[in-house]
Amino acid sequence: MFTILIVEDEIKISNIVAKELKGWGYEVSVTEDFQKVEEVFLEIQPHLVLLDINLPYMNGFYWCERIRRHSNVPIVFLSSRTETMDMMMALNMGGDDFIQKPFSMEMLLTKIHAILRRTYTYHQAETDILSHRDMTLHVKKAALTCPAGEIELTKNEFRILCILLEQKNEVVMRDELIAALWEDEHFIDDNTLTVNINRLRRKLSEHGLEEYIQTKKGQGYMLT
Amino acid sequence: MFTILIVEDEIKISNIVAKELKGWGYEVSVTEDFQKVEEVFLEIQPHLVLLDINLPYMNGFYWCERIRRHSNVPIVFLSSRTETMDMMMALNMGGDDFIQKPFSMEMLLTKIHAILRRTYTYHQAETDILSHRDMTLHVKKAALTCPAGEIELTKNEFRILCILLEQKNEVVMRDELIAALWEDEHFIDDNTLTVNINRLRRKLSEHGLEEYIQTKKGQGYMLT
DNA sequence: AGGAGTTATGACAAAAATGTAAGCTGGGAA
DNA sequence: TTCCCAGCTTACATTTTTGTCATAACTCCT
Numbered sequence: 001m002f003t004i005l006i007v008e009d010e011i012k013i014s015n016i017v018a019k020e021l022k023g024w025g026y027e028v029s030v031t032e033d034f035q036k037v038e039e040v041f042l043e044i045q046p047h048l049v050l051l052d053i054n055l056p057y058m059n060g061f062y063w064c065e066r067i068r069r070h071s072n073v074p075i076v077f078l079s080s081r082t083e084t085m086d087m088m089m090a091l092n093m094g095g096d097d098f099i100q101k102p103f104s105m106e107m108l109l110t111k112i113h114a115i116l117r118r119t120y121t122y123h124q125a126e127t128d129i130l131s132h133r134d135m136t137l138h139v140k141k142a143a144l145t146c147p148a149g150e151i152e153l154t155k156n157e158f159r160i161l162c163i164l165l166e167q168k169n170e171v172v173m174r175d176e177l178i179a180a181l182w183e184d185e186h187f188i189d190d191n192t193l194t195v196n197i198n199r200l201r202r203k204l205s206e207h208g209l210e211e212y213i214q215t216k217k218g219q220g221y222m223l224t
Numbered sequence: 225m226f227t228i229l230i231v232e233d234e235i236k237i238s239n240i241v242a243k244e245l246k247g248w249g250y251e252v253s254v255t256e257d258f259q260k261v262e263e264v265f266l267e268i269q270p271h272l273v274l275l276d277i278n279l280p281y282m283n284g285f286y287w288c289e290r291i292r293r294h295s296n297v298p299i300v301f302l303s304s305r306t307e308t309m310d311m312m313m314a315l316n317m318g319g320d321d322f323i324q325k326p327f328s329m330e331m332l333l334t335k336i337h338a339i340l341r342r343t344y345t346y347h348q349a350e351t352d353i354l355s356h357r358d359m360t361l362h363v364k365k366a367a368l369t370c371p372a373g374e375i376e377l378t379k380n381e382f383r384i385l386c387i388l389l390e391q392k393n394e395v396v397m398r399d400e401l402i403a404a405l406w407e408d409e410h411f412i413d414d415n416t417l418t419v420n421i422n423r424l425r426r427k428l429s430e431h432g433l434e435e436y437i438q439t440k441k442g443q444g445y446m447l448t
Numbered sequence: 449a450g451g452a453g454t455t456a457t458g459a460c461a462a463a464a465a466t467g468t469a470a471g472c473t474g475g476g477a478a
Numbered sequence: 479t480t481c482c483c484a485g486c487t488t489a490c491a492t493t494t495t496t497g498t499c500a501t502a503a504c505t506c507c508t
Contacts, residue, residue, distance in 0.1 A: 074342070084328065084330075084331060087331070087334075088330065088331065088334045091334045091335065091337070091338040092334060092337075092338075094341075095338070096338060096342055097321075097338075104308065106308075106312065107308060107311070107312065110311075110312045110315045110316060111315065113315070113316075114315040114316075114319070114320060114321075115342075117318075118298070118320055118339075118342060118343065119342065122296040122343075139352075139363055139364060140363060140383070140386040140387075140390070141383060141386075141404070142366060142379050142382055142383065150407075152379075153379075154379070154464080154465055154466085155366050155376075155377075155378070155379065155465085155466095156465080156466075157465095158366055159364075159365060159366060162364040162365075163364075166364070180365075183374075188467085189467065189468060189469090191467090191468075191469090191485085191486090192466085192467055192468075194484090194485060194486065194487090195466085195467075195468085195486090195487085196466085196467095197485095197486090198485095198486065198487065198488095199465090199466095215484095215485070215486090217475090217484065217485075218484075378494075378495055378496085379495085379496095380495080380496075412497085413497065413498060413499090415455085415456095415497090415498075415499085416496085416497055416498075418454095418455060418456065418457090419456085419457085419496085419497075419498085420496085420497095421455095421456090422455095422456060422457065423495090423496095425456095426457095439454095439455070439456090441454065441455075441504095441505070441506090442453090442454075
């Protein structure tokens, strides 16, 4: 469940917003005690911050800057100022969106939803995945999928493929691979890498992924 | 460097925008051939899509929906329609932002920048590392480090730890773990999971990480 | 305390992964 | 052509990993 922190001095507004958000299943904390924004923030570790710009003690930009020193939590600014400058400043300081008062609750919800989705839902799925042509590596499963099905990878195969995928369309030096796989064990047979590449290639071929790993003679390997 | 795909039928506009974006160091592709949006998309694999809503062949919503079947790339809608409904629809369909024409180039750049930051910059460092207390899992190396040094993990240990780390401070059900590790092999011994947890625990203990994995009886396991 | 249900542990055999050695290939240089 | 060298392939022994079983330990009831 998502937790949202509202930093707003107009209690009338924060009450309405908090109630509405709670109705949609969010957990909501409100603070008007601006001296304590950071304490509250650390305590509840919100998934998103709704931050009014016009605050009595220090303005929203100040708190945004403070929050950004330690956290990448999404920040949505609220403001009755309509100047474009404010809006751009908010975004340039690390804010994620800007909503002008008065706003419709529906719009607020939609924007919050979109940002939470972008921040938490999408990314999680995306970063676990490295793909290239017909193969998809599910990093956190250490398994590969292709049109022919799932391919189980050993630790070595997984590591090699990760490195190649991270630098696809670039040559990865043999040395770099050896360093990455065997760290300090410098007594490793140079041919060991070749054998491991061979085994990976075979496993790919067996599942219809042929000639994915290309040899760059005298240098290393490359995915194409 | 970031690649941006512009899908826009008014060439006047796309030219101006493309030129401006290029000036800021983005790589830009433009398409007005809407039959081929998907081909172009797959070919260039953009980091962000600028999508006009009012397109002659199929509208922007349609393409958004098509793109979202395969990709979570950020999508920013452009539209001369100002109705709130359009804007909300755009966000609800998986869009990330909505810009009304006519727009200032500055505003467009600011928004694009904010979204790219949210999508790619913030999380990058965080994603291949999962950590908890004294242990750090380097996801793409399938290896764990702790004050005592590096801990080699087997495939099963790695998978279990990934799942626990992704949901740290939450109980992970035994069923969930079994499903994640053995997918369809429903003839797996239920105790097999216990044994694997046991082995993982032992390996952690041997490196000074004791009592990290807590048993929640009748439910599953939890990292604390 | 007794008993049922759940989790932990140790042992073991089967399967998989890994490093190394020995010989092979194929293309470029002499 | 012949030779050389980087990389490839096959084979094999060793080490790891893995699933299962049998048994122990624990927890929560009554």
